[in-house]
Amino acid sequence: MASRIYKWLDSRLNLKPVERTLLDEPIPGGASWIYVFGSVTLFLFLLQAITGMFLALYYAPTPDHAYDSIRFIETEVLFGAFVRGLHHWGASAMVVAIGLHMLQAFLYGAYKPPREAMWMAGVVLFLLVMVFAFTGYLLPWDQTAYWATQIGINMVGTVPVVGDFMMRVMRGGETLGALTLSRFFAIHVLFLPSLLVALIGLHLFILRRVGPAGPWTDARAKLGSETFYPRQVYMDAVVIFGVFVVVAAAALAVPFPLTDKADPSDTTFVPVPEWYFLFYYELLKYVHGPLEPLATWILPALVIGIMLFWPFIDRNPARNPIRRPVALGSGVVFLVVVLSLLGLSIKNLYAVPRADPSVARGKVLYGEFGCAGCHRIHGAGGAMAPDLSFVGDTRPDREWHVKHFKDPQSVSAGSFMPKFPLDDRQLDDLASYMLSLKKAP
Amino acid sequence: MSSDGNPIPDGEAGFSTPVGSRRTFMGWVTSGLASLIGLGLAIPLLGYMISPALKRRVRPWVDVGNIGDIPPGEPKQLDYVTTIQDGYVENRSHKAIWAVKHPDGQIKVFSPMCTHLGCGYRWEAEEKAFKCPCHGSVFDIDGHVLAGPAPRPLDLLPSKIENGRLLLVFKEFKSGTSQVVEL
Numbered sequence: 001m002a003s004r005i006y007k008w009l010d011s012r013l014n015l016k017p018v019e020r021t022l023l024d025e026p027i028p029g030g031a032s033w034i035y036v037f038g039s040v041t042l043f044l045f046l047l048q049a050i051t052g053m054f055l056a057l058y059y060a061p062t063p064d065h066a067y068d069s070i071r072f073i074e075t076e077v078l079f080g081a082f083v084r085g086l087h088h089w090g091a092s093a094m095v096v097a098i099g100l101h102m103l104q105a106f107l108y109g110a111y112k113p114p115r116e117a118m119w120m121a122g123v124v125l126f127l128l129v130m131v132f133a134f135t136g137y138l139l140p141w142d143q144t145a146y147w148a149t150q151i152g153i154n155m156v157g158t159v160p161v162v163g164d165f166m167m168r169v170m171r172g173g174e175t176l177g178a179l180t181l182s183r184f185f186a187i188h189v190l191f192l193p194s195l196l197v198a199l200i201g202l203h204l205f206i207l208r209r210v211g212p213a214g215p216w217t218d219a220r221a222k223l224g225s226e227t228f229y230p231r232q233v234y235m236d237a238v239v240i241f242g243v244f245v246v247v248a249a250a251a252l253a254v255p256f257p258l259t260d261k262a263d264p265s266d267t268t269f270v271p272v273p274e275w276y277f278l279f280y281y282e283l284l285k286y287v288h289g290p291l292e293p294l295a296t297w298i299l300p301a302l303v304i305g306i307m308l309f310w311p312f313i314d315r316n317p318a319r320n321p322i323r324r325p326v327a328l329g330s331g332v333v334f335l336v337v338v339l340s341l342l343g344l345s346i347k348n349l350y351a352v353p354r355a356d357p358s359v360a361r362g363k364v365l366y367g368e369f370g371c372a373g374c375h376r377i378h379g380a381g382g383a384m385a386p387d388l389s390f391v392g393d394t395r396p397d398r399e400w401h402v403k404h405f406k407d408p409q410s411v412s413a414g415s416f417m418p419k420f421p422l423d424d425r426q427l428d429d430l431a432s433y434m435l436s437l438k439k440a441p
Numbered sequence: 442m443s444s445d446g447n448p449i450p451d452g453e454a455g456f457s458t459p460v461g462s463r464r465t466f467m468g469w470v471t472s473g474l475a476s477l478i479g480l481g482l483a484i485p486l487l488g489y490m491i492s493p494a495l496k497r498r499v500r501p502w503v504d505v506g507n508i509g510d511i512p513p514g515e516p517k518q519l520d521y522v523t524t525i526q527d528g529y530v531e532n533r534s535h536k537a538i539w540a541v542k543h544p545d546g547q548i549k550v551f552s553p554m555c556t557h558l559g560c561g562y563r564w565e566a567e568e569k570a571f572k573c574p575c576h577g578s579v580f581d582i583d584g585h586v587l588a589g590p591a592p593r594p595l596d597l598l599p600s601k602i603e604n605g606r607l608l609l610v611f612k613e614f615k616s617g618t619s620q621v622v623e624l
């Protein structure tokens with residue numbers, strides 16, 4: 001059936017030559033598993049585009065409704081959490097795929113003449129994807145989104161002379177608010193996609209004009225070439241399918257919960273950026289004072305500039321990595337720095353003692369029920385009942401506390417502490433607070 | 442997507458381009474995997490798009506007041522505020538319904554909209570009738586049409602009494618039809 005329709009169309013539209021250009025492009029040295037990353041990136045872009053369109057069915061880009069609309073998607077819409085998960089993990093996968101794609105192009109010297117323009121278009125594509133990530137992060141309008149974006153924009157403010165102006169333009173005003181959200185939304189779903197599609201077109205157009213680079217030794221390339229279809233297409237399909245399975249599994253298995261709704265007045269919230277911005281976040285911890293602009297904009301501008309113009313900086317005509325020690329060495333140094341910063345930041349992230357919200361709630365209960373009327377903590381409160389300053393050390397057993405709150409006399413005979421009407425959650429919160437009262441945190 | 446069976450152009454394809462059954466196999470695997478991805482996306486996305494459209498609004502019982510406040514034999518308008526869930530938006534809306542207490546203690550609750558074209562009607566105490574100002578429909582205390590263009594009696598709302606409080610489910614009905622059609 002399909003082939004008959006195809007024949008019918010072909011006899012009118014003359015499709016055979018189109019098919020030949022698309023599928024029979026010669027690949028010097030033959031198909032390879034290492035050439036799949038470009039196709040994987042393209043697939044992930046399509047996945048982002050599709051899931052993004054569907055998210056837009058319910059999303060509302062205003063501070064009043066953005067958060068509620070995402071919650072609606074998560075809780076009320078069939079497969080809503082899955083679709084949002086695909087979009088979230090798809091973004092991460094895309095950053096990884098681009099990284100591997102660039103690494104391959106770098107290793108194979110695929111940026112060398114005549115492919116300089118293809119590399120440069122690729123770098124711009126990479127930057128666009130990072131802007132995608134940055135603008136998309138704000139859209140859920142939860143605490144993380146709000147405060148991470150706040151920090152990102154403030155960094156731009158450190159650029160001399162124009163910093164303030166740029167910050168205002170990014171926010172659409174003096175503060176991060178309704179106008180910021182709507183412009184981030186418009187940029188994320190209208191401006192960037194059109195730009196990205198145009199640049200992907202350019203990237204692929206150049207590829208088809210100059211052809212793929214192939215192996216780095218001419219001897220291997222001369223062994224023969226094969227067409228794009230079927231083997232390379234097959235390899236691409238296998239890896240793409242694997243990537244899809246991984247992203248879908250992450251979307252199903254790893255919940256990506258919203259934090260609380262953005263609260264501009266709550267400055268105690270410590271946001272964590274997405275992992276692909278983490279290395280940079282970590283870098284900022286080591287540069288302070290007058291050196292800060294170095295990290296906030298001089299270094300990034302330098303790195304982007306070097307990346308963009310790399311084909312003109314590395315003039316060594318050889319493509320074989322063995323004959324390019326300087327280029328490869330600098331590439332390795334760059335990777336090691338970025339990866340160790342990433343590793344460090346992840347390590348630090350887990351080392352930060354996370355404030356347990358139940359402790360804070362317990363503390364509030366302690367105040368509400370007037371416990372300080374009899375008990376004393378660090379010198380504050382009455383002295384009729386035991387001092388609780390270090391009760392977490394002297395009574396480290398949570399069960400004991402819960403039992404004790406339910407019925408003080410049952411575990412402590414002769415106690416004159418009254419029974420308080422506490423529900424299970426309050427019991428738990430209050431016990432958490434008791435256990436947190438220790439000499440050493 | 443398949444160029445199976447096409448003669449490979451001379452010279453363009455190198456000797457290592459798979460041909461014959463290998464070529465067919467790769468073609469099948471490629472289309473198979475592509476279809477799996479397509480299905481894996483199409484099914485959830487379709488459900489995602491359709492599911493809220495099919496959801497029926499759950500109308501809760503709302504408390505509109507004390508039954509002691511309703512004088513027997515005299516219709517009384519009761520106001521209340523209700524939240525209406527519109528997707529992710531919660532709307533607070535004022536509603537005013539007519540409650541009639543019969544001498545036997547039974548309470549009937551009428552939708553506040555005239556069955557003709559949906560205007561709000563009033564109780565005229567001297568004439569002992571509900572009158573609609575828009576096109577002059579007149580209803581008796583049981584909601585029956587006495588005069589005017591109204592095609593059916595006033596619409597009853599489901600109601601019940603719990604602990605001396607009047608509870609009801611607010612509904613809206615299509616106007617202008619002789620049948621009662623819930624919206």
Ligand code: FES
Pocket residue numbers: 555556557558559560573574575576577578589590591
């Ligand atoms: S709307 Fe009431 S009479 Fe027409």
